[in-house]
Each structure stands twice: as structure tokens, then as C-alpha cells.
Amino acid sequence: MKVPFLDLQPQYVGLRDEILSAITRVCDSQQFILGPEVEQFEAECAATIGVRHAIGVSSGTDALLVALMALGIGSGDEVIVPAFSFFATAGSVARLGARPVFVDVDPTTLMMEADAVSPLIGSRTRAIVPVHLFGLCADMAPLMALATRTGLAVVEDAAQGIGATYRGRSAGALGTIGCFSFFPTKNLGAFGEAGLVTTEDPALAARLRLLRNHGAERRYHHREVGGNFRLDALQAAVLRVKLPHVARWNDDRRANAAAYGGLFAEAGLDGAVSRPVEPEGRLHTFHQYVVRVPARDRVRAHLHTREVGSEIYYPVPLDRQECFAPWRPPAEGCPVAQSAAADVLALPIFPGLTREQQEWVVASLAEVVG
Numbered sequence: 001m002k003v004p005f006l007d008l009q010p011q012y013v014g015l016r017d018e019i020l021s022a023i024t025r026v027c028d029s030q031q032f033i034l035g036p037e038v039e040q041f042e043a044e045c046a047a048t049i050g051v052r053h054a055i056g057v058s059s060g061t062d063a064l065l066v067a068l069m070a071l072g073i074g075s076g077d078e079v080i081v082p083a084f085s086f087f088a089t090a091g092s093v094a095r096l097g098a099r100p101v102f103v104d105v106d107p108t109t110l111m112m113e114a115d116a117v118s119p120l121i122g123s124r125t126r127a128i129v130p131v132h133l134f135g136l137c138a139d140m141a142p143l144m145a146l147a148t149r150t151g152l153a154v155v156e157d158a159a160q161g162i163g164a165t166y167r168g169r170s171a172g173a174l175g176t177i178g179c180f181s182f183f184p185t186k187n188l189g190a191f192g193e194a195g196l197v198t199t200e201d202p203a204l205a206a207r208l209r210l211l212r213n214h215g216a217e218r219r220y221h222h223r224e225v226g227g228n229f230r231l232d233a234l235q236a237a238v239l240r241v242k243l244p245h246v247a248r249w250n251d252d253r254r255a256n257a258a259a260y261g262g263l264f265a266e267a268g269l270d271g272a273v274s275r276p277v278e279p280e281g282r283l284h285t286f287h288q289y290v291v292r293v294p295a296r297d298r299v300r301a302h303l304h305t306r307e308v309g310s311e312i313y314y315p316v317p318l319d320r321q322e323c324f325a326p327w328r329p330p331a332e333g334c335p336v337a338q339s340a341a342a343d344v345l346a347l348p349i350f351p352g353l354t355r356e357q358q359e360w361v362v363a364s365l366a367e368v369v370g
């Protein structure tokens with residue numbers, strides 16, 4: 001049996017006709033940048049996420065960049081980011097001339113925790129960027145309390161977090177600004193690059209809209225230096241078809257995660273393979289199903305021989321990236337991120353994965369682990 005790491009076909013086939021007619025609608029309108037399709041997508045996202053303002057942008061990376069720009073972050077500023085995330089979480093800070101300050105992550109959730117952030121806050125600190133890693137919200141209540149106490153902005157990196165909730169509220173509605181990615185492999189995926197920023201603050205929303213479009217409200221009259229962070233209408237049209245199905249796809253992912261739990265137990269893998277946690281009050285959407293396993297590279301090679309796809313998120317912690325060498329933390333750095341980088345393994349979890357495929361994944365794992 002063959003188990004791809006990710007197969008987007010099952011979610012595409014059911015919506016094919018609807019998606020193609022949405023694309024045709026945009027082609028017939030010949031309006032490709034921003035416009036009504038984008039505005040309607042923004043309104044639908046705002047309603048789904050439960051936030052006042054949603055602004056479509058060109059990617060998740062640009063969402064982070066424009067969010068930090070809107071907060072006025074630049075040269076001389078520090079922004080606290082987790083040492084274990086996708087590159088863009090820290091890259092967006094560095095691109096503005098600010099310094100990413102890496103905080104080690106919690107050993108059970110692999111996410112930023114308020115207690116670890118607190119001692120890193122100094123006179124130059126302007127913001128913190130919790131990442132809702134793999135589809136689980138970071139522990140936001142203590143982070144928000146800390147940020148309020150110290151006057152910091154909180155930029156949620158919700159690129160992996162669409163549909164995830166924390167005490168009943170959605171990712172993207174918890175911090176000062178929320179940043180989403182609709183990269184094709186995310187839980188809500190475009191047919192190209194796309195992203196979104198969210199906020200409750202009307203002044204920030206206005207600033208985000210301005211910066212998205214070269215800082216110009218009126219064409220060729222630039223109030224500020226922004227960028228081209230616009231969302232295009234074709235992506236918005238595709239995303240509008242998919243958005244109403246995200247909750248169901250997330251439920252499928254959760255059901256697959258639960259099935260893995262049962263299969264691991266049956267196969268006696270519970271000691272050797274550590275499974276993802278779902279703390280009380282947080283709904284995990286399993287953007288990725290990441291286990292931790294000793295001799296990870298050997299295990300992965302074995303899965304490959306059984307035609308089981310897997311991935312490593314992430315093989316190198318951010319504080320160990322070559323480009324961030326000048327900002328590397330002192331001494332031992334971020335040991336938890338370092339050890340996670342050595343033993344994390346993401347298994348297939350996509351909606352449409354079959355029970356038989358999951359059994360094959362676990363049987364293949366059991367051949368090499370234990």
C-alpha cells in the first residue's frame with residue numbers, strides 16, 4: 001500500500017465544479033486584484049473567525065510582515081519569537097531591521113510559554129509572536145496577560161491555525177493581530193499564494209489596508225511606505241468555495257488523529273512514540289500530526305521503504321539558522337527546540353486518509369520502533 005504524506009485530491013474532487021465556476025466568474029469579470037471577490041472573502045473570514053476586521057494579503061509571510069509594519073516595528077526593536085517554527089515567523093522580524101529574540105519552547109507542546117518569555121522582555125521589546133504550531137493554539141491567556149502588563153503587542157502566527165480554538169475563541173481573534181497563510185498545503189489552501197490578517201482594532205485595520213497597497217489610499221498618493229501585499233481575486237474565489245468546508249476537514253483530521261491514538265496503543269507503541277497533546281480548553285485542528293520518536297531518521301527511512309510519506313517540521317531550530325547567527329542566544333541556546341528538531345516526525349493526517357492507510361502507517365512504524 002502507498003500512503004502519500006499529503007493528498008489534496010480528496011478535498012478537490014467534491015468541489016471541482018464549484019471551484020471551476022468560481023474561477024470562471026473571475027475570468028469573466030476580468031478584475032484580478034482586490035475587488036468584490038476579495039471583499040466578500042474578507043467578510044466571510046471575519047465572520048468565521050469571529051473578528052471585526054479581516055484583510056486579505058498575498059501570503060502568510062506577508063501577513064506577518066505587514067502586521068509588524070502596522071505596529072511600527074523596525075530598527076532597534078526586539079520581537080520575541082519561538083525557536084521552533086517555520087522560518088517566516090522570525091524572518092519577517094529581521095526583514096524590518098528588528099531583532100528576533102528566540103525563546104525556547106515548552107517540551108510538551110513545542111510552543112512559546114509566558115514564563116519563558118517574561119525574562120527576555122527588555123526596554124527594546126515591542127512584540128511577541130506566539131505560533132499556533134501544527135494546529136493547536138499556544139497558551140494565550142498567560143501570554144496576553146504578560147503582554148498587557150508590559151505593554152507589548154501580540155502577533156499571532158496562525159498560519160497553521162485556521163479553525164483552532166482557545167477557550168471557545170478562534171485563533172486569529174486572540175491577540176493584537178492574527179496572521180494566516182493559505183499556502184496550498186495548509187488546512188485552508190489556495191491555488192497559489194494567499195494570506196490574511198485579522199484584528200479587532202479599527203485603526204490597525206485601516207493601517208494594514210493602507211500598507212497592503214503601497215501606503216496609498218488614493219492611487220499614486222502615498223501616505224507611508226507600504227508594499228504590494230494584495231490578495232488576488234482568483235485566490236479569493238477559490239478560498240470562498242473552500243472556507244465553508246474547513247470545519248468538516250478539520251473534524252476529519254481530528255478523527256484521523258484519534259484513530260492513530262487507538263492504533264498506536266494496539267500496536268504497543270505508546271512508550272516508544274510520543275503523540276501530540278491536546279490541552280484542556282484548546283481544539284487541535286491537526287494541521288500536522290507530529291510524533292516524537294528516537295532514531296527518527298532511521299524510522300523515516302524505513303517508512304519510505306514501505307511507501308509511507310512523512311516530513312520533518314522542523315529539522316533546524318530558528319536560533320540555529322545560519323542567517324540568524326548574529327542573534328544566536330548565549331551558551332546552550334534553546335535545548336528543547338534542539339532536541340525536538342532531532343526527533344519530530346510528521347505522519348500523514350490529511351482529510352480523506354483511509355483507515356486502511358492509517359493501519360499501514362502504524363504497522364510500518366511498529367516494524368522499526370519498539
Ligand SMILES: *Cc1c(COP(=O)(O)O)cnc(C)c1O
Nearest residue numbers: 059060061086088159181182183
Ligand atoms: C506557512 C507558514 C508561514 C508562511 O506562510 P506562507 O503563506 O507560506 O508565506 C508562516 N508561519 C508559519 C508557522 C507557517 O506554517
